[in-house]
Amino acid sequence: MSLATKTTARPAEGFRVTRGRRNVAWTGLVALIVVVVLALFPYIVYSGTTAILVQAFIVLTLASMWNLLAGYAGLVSVGQQVFVGLGAYFVLIVAINGTSPFAALPVAVIGCGVAALPLWWLVSRLRSGYFAIATWVLAATVMLIIEKFSSIGGGTGMPLPGFAGMDPALLTAYTYWAGLAVTVVALATIYLLLRGRLGLVLTAVRDDEVAARSSGARVGLARMLVFVVAGAGCGAAGAVLAISQLQVQPAAVFSVQWTAEMAFATIIGGLGTIEGPIIGTAVFMVLQQTLASYNAWYLIILGLVAIFVALFARRGLWGLVDERINVRLFPVGYWLRVDEARPRRLARPRRG
Amino acid sequence: MAWVNAIIQGVLVGGLYALFACGLSLMFGVMKVVNLAHGDLAVVAGYLAIGIIAVINIPVLWSFVIVVPLMALLGYVLQRTILQGALDRSVLTTLMVTFGLSVVIENGLLQFFTANSRAIGTGLALVTGSFTLGSQIQIGYLPVVIFVVAVVVLLGLQYFLSRSKYGRLIRAVADDKEAAQLAGADYRHVFGIAAAIAFGTVALAGIAYGMYSQLSPTTGTDTILLFAFAAVVIGGLGSLWGTLLGGVVLGVAQQIGAQISISDEVLAGFIVFLAVLVLRPQGLISRGAQS
Numbered sequence: 097m098s099l100a101t102k103t104t105a106r107p108a109e110g111f112r113v114t115r116g117r118r119n120v121a122w123t124g125l126v127a128l129i130v131v132v133v134l135a136l137f138p139y140i141v142y143s144g145t146t147a148i149l150v151q152a153f154i155v156l157t158l159a160s161m162w163n164l165l166a167g168y169a170g171l172v173s174v175g176q177q178v179f180v181g182l183g184a185y186f187v188l189i190v191a192i193n194g195t196s197p198f199a200a201l202p203v204a205v206i207g208c209g210v211a212a213l214p215l216w217w218l219v220s221r222l223r224s225g226y227f228a229i230a231t232w233v234l235a236a237t238v239m240l241i242i243e244k245f246s247s248i249g250g251g252t253g254m255p256l257p258g259f260a261g262m263d264p265a266l267l268t269a270y271t272y273w274a275g276l277a278v279t280v281v282a283l284a285t286i287y288l289l290l291r292g293r294l295g296l297v298l299t300a301v302r303d304d305e306v307a308a309r310s311s312g313a314r315v316g317l318a319r320m321l322v323f324v325v326a327g328a329g330c331g332a333a334g335a336v337l338a339i340s341q342l343q344v345q346p347a348a349v350f351s352v353q354w355t356a357e358m359a360f361a362t363i364i365g366g367l368g369t370i371e372g373p374i375i376g377t378a379v380f381m382v383l384q385q386t387l388a389s390y391n392a393w394y395l396i397i398l399g400l401v402a403i404f405v406a407l408f409a410r411r412g413l414w415g416l417v418d419e420r421i422n423v424r425l426f427p428v429g430y431w432l433r434v435d436e437a438r439p440r441r442l443a444r445p446r447r448g
Numbered sequence: 449m450a451w452v453n454a455i456i457q458g459v460l461v462g463g464l465y466a467l468f469a470c471g472l473s474l475m476f477g478v479m480k481v482v483n484l485a486h487g488d489l490a491v492v493a494g495y496l497a498i499g500i501i502a503v504i505n506i507p508v509l510w511s512f513v514i515v516v517p518l519m520a521l522l523g524y525v526l527q528r529t530i531l532q533g534a535l536d537r538s539v540l541t542t543l544m545v546t547f548g549l550s551v552v553i554e555n556g557l558l559q560f561f562t563a564n565s566r567a568i569g570t571g572l573a574l575v576t577g578s579f580t581l582g583s584q585i586q587i588g589y590l591p592v593v594i595f596v597v598a599v600v601v602l603l604g605l606q607y608f609l610s611r612s613k614y615g616r617l618i619r620a621v622a623d624d625k626e627a628a629q630l631a632g633a634d635y636r637h638v639f640g641i642a643a644a645i646a647f648g649t650v651a652l653a654g655i656a657y658g659m660y661s662q663l664s665p666t667t668g669t670d671t672i673l674l675f676a677f678a679a680v681v682i683g684g685l686g687s688l689w690g691t692l693l694g695g696v697v698l699g700v701a702q703q704i705g706a707q708i709s710i711s712d713e714v715l716a717g718f719i720v721f722l723a724v725l726v727l728r729p730q731g732l733i734s735r736g737a738q739s
Binding site for chain 2: 166170172218221222224225226228229230232234236240241243244251352356359363391392393395396399400402403406407410
C-alpha cells in the first residue's frame with residue numbers, strides 16, 4: 097500500500113503505480129453478475145446440472161486453496177485430504193447432535209482452521225519434499241484415529257442424518273447455494289489476503305527468501321497463516337462434500353484423490369494466479385464428465401497433462417491466455433505506468 | 449512370549465522397510481528429489497515379477513535377476529529425462545511431477561490389473577518353512593532371508609558410497625554439483641546412476657514385499673511410501689544406518705501395536721513417527737555419514 101501512495105504522490109516524475117491496466121471496477125461488476133446468475137441456477141436448470149456444479153464448486157475451492165499453498169507459499173502439501181475429511185466429520189458430528197448440517201458449515205471452517213495449528217506445528221519441522229510426505233502421513237494418521245470411534249461410524253462411516261422429511265428439490269437447491277457461498281467466500285478471502293500484507297510477504301519470499309527474512313518479513317508466520325487458511329478452506333469443501341453425498345465414509349473423504357484433483361486442476365490451469373484454478377477446474381470437470389464411464393482414466397489423463405504442463409508450460413493455461421491479452425481478473429500485483437505523450441509499457445506486471 | 453515374538457517379527461520386517469527407505473533417502477541426498485512415486489515403483493516391480501513368472505515360467509528367484517536391472521534402467525532413463533527436466537526448473541516442479549507420476553501409475557495399475565491384491569507365489573520350501581525358537585516363537589525363513597538381504601544391501605551401499613571411486617563421485621556431486629562439473633564429472637550422468645541404484649533397491653524391496661505379503665495398486669502409497677518415509681525420519685535424514693534403525697523401530701512399533709489390537713498396527717507406527725518428529729526432529733541418529 098505504501099508503495100502506491102508514495103509513488104502516486106509524486107505525479108511530477110511522470111509515472112503511476114496502479115493495480116490494473118484498465119479500471120478494475122468492471123471486472124468486479126462482471127464477477128457480481130456471474131455470482132448472481134449462478135445463484136439463480138436452481139430456478140432455471142435441472143437438478144442434475146446443479147449436482148455437477150456442486151462438484152465443480154468443491155474442486156474449485158480445493159484447487160484455490162492448494163494454489164495458495166503451492167503457488168504462493170511454496171508449500172507442496174499432498175495431505176490436504178486431511179482437512180476434507182475433518183470438514184466432513186465436523187458436519188457429521190454436528191448433525192448427529194441434532195443440528196442442521198448446513199449450520200455445521202461454519203463449525204467445519206473454524207474447526208479445520210484450529211486443527212491446522214497443531215498439524216502445522218508437526219509438519220513445519222520438515223522442508224519441501226519431506227514436508228509433502230509428512231502431510232500425507234498425518235492425513236493417514238488422522239483417518240486411522242477417526243476410524244476408532246464407532247459412534248461416528250468407525251471404519252465404514254455412516255449416512256448423514258438431519259435431512260429426514262426435507263423436500264429433495266429444496267435440499268438440492270440449498271446444497272448448491274452452500275457450495276456457491278463457500279466458493280465465493282474462499283476466492284474473496286484469497287484475493288483480499290494476497291492484495292494485502294500477506295501477499296507482499298509471500299511475493300518477497302518467492303523472489304528471495306533470505307532477503308525477505310533480513311528485511312523483517314515474518315516468513316514462518318506467513319506460511320502458517322496460509323496453512324491455516326488452506327485448512328479452513330479445504331474443510332469447508334469437505335463439509336459441502338458431506339452434505340452433497342449425504343454420507344461420510346473415512347476412506348472416501350480422506351482419499352489422496354482429493355489432493356490429486358486439486359493439484360492437477362491448479363497445475364493445468366496455472367500455478368500462482370487466482371484465475372488458474374478456475375480454468376483448471378473447468379478443464380477438470382469437462383474431462384471428468386466426458387470420461388465418467390471409464391473409471392480412473394480421467395485421473396490418468398489429468399495426471400499426464402499436469403506432468404506435461406509442469407514441465408513445459410509452467411504458467412499453465414491461464415499463463416498462455418495472459419501472454420496474449422495481458423489481463424488480470426484478480427489483480428494482486430501492481431503495474432508501473434508512464435504518463436508520457438505516447439504511453440508505453442515499462443515493466444511487465446509482477447506475476448501474482 | 450507373545451511380546452518377544454512381536455519384537456522379533458518387528459525387527460525382521462524393519463529390514464524390509466529400511467530397504468524401501470534407502471532409495472528414497474539416496475535420491476533426496478544426492479539430487480534433493482523426493483520421489484513421491486517411490487512406493488508405486490515398488491509395486492510396478494512386483495507386478496512385473498508376477499507377470500514374468502506367469503509368462504515365461506521361470507523360477508521365482510530369476511525374477512530378481514530380470515526385474516531389478518530393468519527397473520534400474522528405468523530409473524536412469526526417467527532421471528535423465530523427466531526428473532532432470534523437473535530439477536532444472538525447481539524443486540517444487542519435481543514434487544508436482546513425481547506426485548503426478550504416482551497418481552498415474554497407481555490408477556494405471558488399478559485400470560489394467562483391478563484392485564485385487566496379488567502375492568508372488570514362490571513355492572520354495574525355504575520361503576514357506578519356519579523354525580521354532582524355544583517353545584512358542586516361530587520364525588519364518590522368508591523374513592529372516594529378507595532381513596539378511598536388506599542388511600547386506602545397505603552394507604554394500606554404505607561401502608560403495610564411502611569407499612569406492614564411483615561412490616566418491618556421487619558424494620562429490622551431492623555436495624556441490626557445479627564444482628563437480630568443473631572438475632570434469634558429468635553430474636547428470638551421476639544423478640542417473642544414483643536414480644538407477646535407488647530404483648534397483650526399491651524393485652528388490654517391492655518383489656520381496658510381494659513374497660512376504662500382498663501387493664495391490666494402492667500398496668505403493670498407503671503402505672510403502674509412507675512407511676519408507678517414516679523409517680527415514682525416525683532414523684534421521686541422510687544416514688543409512690539411521691534408516692535401518694528407523695525401519696526396525698517402525699517395524700517393532702507396528703508389531704507391538706498389533707499385539708494390543710490388530711487394527712492398531714499401522715497407527716502405532718505412525719504415532720512413533722510423530723513422537724520422533726516432535727521430540728527429536730533430527731531423527732534417532734542425526735546427520736553424520738553418507739548421502
